[in-house]
Amino acid sequence: MTDTRERATVEREIRSMIAAAARLDEAVVAELPAATDLFGPEIGLTSLAGVTLLGAIDKRYGVDVAMLDLSLDSLQSIATLTDFVATHLQAH
Numbered sequence: 001m002t003d004t005r006e007r008a009t010v011e012r013e014i015r016s017m018i019a020a021a022a023r024l025d026e027a028v029v030a031e032l033p034a035a036t037d038l039f040g041p042e043i044g045l046t047s048l049a050g051v052t053l054l055g056a057i058d059k060r061y062g063v064d065v066a067m068l069d070l071s072l073d074s075l076q077s078i079a080t081l082t083d084f085v086a087t088h089l090q091a092h
Helices: 003-024 025-032 047-061 078-091
Strands: none
Touching: 003 025, 003 047, 003 078, 047 078
């Protein structure tokens, strides 16, 4: 599997996790630009939903975002979160 395909798979799965955590329609989240802010009006992730999302990512990928990114900059957008997870998957 190429890095581009792997990243695309990770992004699809993370979008699905975002939809579940934020209780949004998966098809809507799938169509959002990758630069969409997770805590912005389109997704509206709450702190509780953020914890749920981080738990799902840790369970699925074994990447503890909160421990590895203390400033949580990776939670800025769909793209930053996808890049963070994909980078840590390649490192392991």
